[in-house]
Amino acid sequence: MGNDDLLLIAFNLALLTYNLGIVLYSLPIPLRSIKKWGISLVIDGISTSILISCFTLILSLITFLQGLLGADWGNYFTWIGGRITLIFSSFSVLTYISSLLKYPYTPFLLSPINVVLGYLSTTLSALRLLMFLGSFILNYYKYLILLGIILYSLPMRVGKNAGAYLIAMSLVLYVGLPLMPAFVEGFQTSVSGMGVGLENPEISGYVIDISGGLVPYAVLNLYENGELKGAILVSDSGKYNLGSGYDLLPKKFNYSVELELYGFSFITVPNTISSEVCSPAQSCALNLTVPGIITAAYGKLLILMPNNAVVSNFELRDGEVSLTLISDSNHSELRLISVYPESTNIRSLTVNDEDVSCYVSSRFNWYGVQVSICEVLVSGTAARVKVIYESLYNVRPTINERRIIAVDDMSAMLMNAISLGIAFIFSLVFLPSLYMTLLLSMSASVAKFLGGRGLPIKIS
Amino acid sequence: MSIADFVRDLTVQVVTISWFIFLLAWFVGWALKGSPVPFYRLKRTGQSLIEDAVIAAFWLALGSSIFSLISYITSNVAQPMPPPPQP
Structure with a gap:
């Protein structure tokens, strides 16, 4: 059923309304109220027919207003898409952080992260809703107006309010919704540089002995100002990892390194690991050489x-x-x-080809x-x-690793994340809701102008 | 039968009924007005019934003309809009 068919139905309904009005008016019953009712039906029929004839006028009015206000639907969808991407990236960063906090001594940090994740999912659903609403209005606003006109032209004012509101709403939303990015951007000041900044470097590398062989299952002790900050077990392939899902390193650090193997301590080259190693990159490699030892057969x-x-x-x-x-x-x-x-x-052990016990x-x-x-x-x-020598199997030391969690930096980052979540809620849930409320109350006013009831509450 | 046809048939029936009601009101009005009863209010009622019936018949006869006039005017008004001013 095309536009013209719907308009034809509406026009016939208007005619019916008009004629019903005349029937009521000419009834030989001497009651004023019936006659008044008839007159209002006649007027309704005429006004509805005017509205029906103005359908193309309304459409061109919408386009005109849109051009006048600079509303662009493409811009609207791009804006929402950008915000959704932003939220997804924050989401992944936060889930990454919460995956870092799997160690038993950091559960107190998990609940604020979950709060922020809740905020983000709320914002995400709000954005999805806006996206759906936008595409719905963009695709169906003509049909909504037509439906409104048909409801409007039903005899006896059955659907006059609903019809007027439908017409007004699709008109206002079609013009007003694409202007939402401008509205929201106008109000958000502190959230211009949104995005969770996770300045958590990752340092990894191999521990190498004097001959260039790898040193597995050694323990790297990291000290800062003489205080033990971390004890990290080197993997069976001689690789150590700092950061990368195990530690939350502070922004600035300078650890002196001591390698411990089979009860002996060694100095490494370089003998410090600092935050300058990676700067400005996020992840980098740093091999530690131990000049004082030779390991053979994978550390055996x-x-x-x-x-x-x-x-x-x-x-x-x-x-x-x-x-x-x-x-x-x-x-x-x-x-x-x-x-x-x-x-x-x-x-056996021989020195200058002589067996030595x-x-x-x-x-x-x-x-x-x-x-x-x-x-x-x-x-x-x-x-x-x-x-x-003869070596049978690999022995792994049973050491409780001491990973580095920079609680001070962590709390600052969490506060950052929480304020960011609130900013998201403010700018992507609260402001659009406010804007939608404004648009809908505007629609109610336009509906009143078209003959509907208007706002159910009296503002002035 | 489509909805438009149904509504149109309904309208035709209503128009027919409307003409009959006009005639009925006309007769009832004259009957009341010409009745040999010395009640002034009764005669006034008959008079108003006749007037209303005549006015209703007038609008009924004019109905299609009014609607086509509206269509004519609005189709002339609904010319393409001028382009919006560029800032």
Whole structure:
């Protein structure tokens, strides 16, 4: 059924109304009220026919007003799409933050995040509603006006109010709704740079020994001003991760690094990790070299380098390590210390092709790993050392990691997120609702002008 | 039968009824006015019934003309709008 058919129905209804009015007027019943009723029906019929004939006029009036006010539907949908994208990005950032807070000592931070997430989902549904309303009005405003006209032209004023309101509403919304971005933008001042800024760097890298081999299952102790801030276990592939879903690093930090392996502590190069490493990038790689050790077979054998010697001719084969120690001073003897967990067996140790008995000087427990130390005294300025060992399995220290959660920065960020959520609610729920209320009350006024009832409450 | 046809048929019936009611009112009016009863108010009622019937018949006869006049005027008014002023 096209526009013309609907208009034809409305026109016939108007004629019917007119004739009914005349019937009532000419009834031979001497009652004034019936005659008045007839007169008003006649007037209704005429006014309805005027309204029907003005249908094209109303449509062109709408277009005219739209051009006059600079309303653009494309702009409206782009604006809403942009806001939806913004909310989605904030959503993902916040869910990321809440995924960071899986450690048992940070549950107090979770509830404000959930509050903000609730705000965001409310805003998202409001925006979806606006999107739906916009496309509904844009596609069906003609039909709404036609429906309004038909309701308007029903005899006996059955649907006059509803029809007038439908016509007025589609007129006002079609012109007014695309102007909402301008209205909202005019009121939002503090939310111009919306978006959750998560300045949480990620630093990752490998721990490398003197020979370039990876050092797995070591513990990185991070100190700041002499206070232990974090204890991080290096993975079985020798990689450590700082940030990246495990830590919430503060904006500015400078940690001195100490590597702990089998009860020994080593200095790394570089020996600090600071926030300057990544700046301005968010994630970066930083390898830590440990000059004092050689690890073999994925950390199952650890050889501590003497301070007064350098290593050359290093060779690592399956189950065999050979190296040449060159003494750089006049010391006649070098102390070579080998450390290994209980899963490693040292078969033989030769110095300058002579078998040396490696006696275990001590045995202790390091994070649940039984560690043995054997010491060998090497004499001469250059010594060829060869260790043949057998290793059975990997041993993982049972350490409770101490991850870094910067609570001060965290709370600032949360406050930021909460105020952002409130700003979203204000600018994308409250302001559009206010605007819709304005538009609907305006529609009621226009409906009154068209012959409807107007606002149910009297404002003035 | 479409809704438009139905409404149009209804209108035709109402117009027919309306003419009969005009005649009825006319006769009733004259009967009241000419009745040999010395009540002034009764004669006044008959007079007003006749007047109303005549006015109603006039508007009934003029009905289609009024609607076509409205259509004519509005179709002349509903010319394309001039473009809005550019700021």
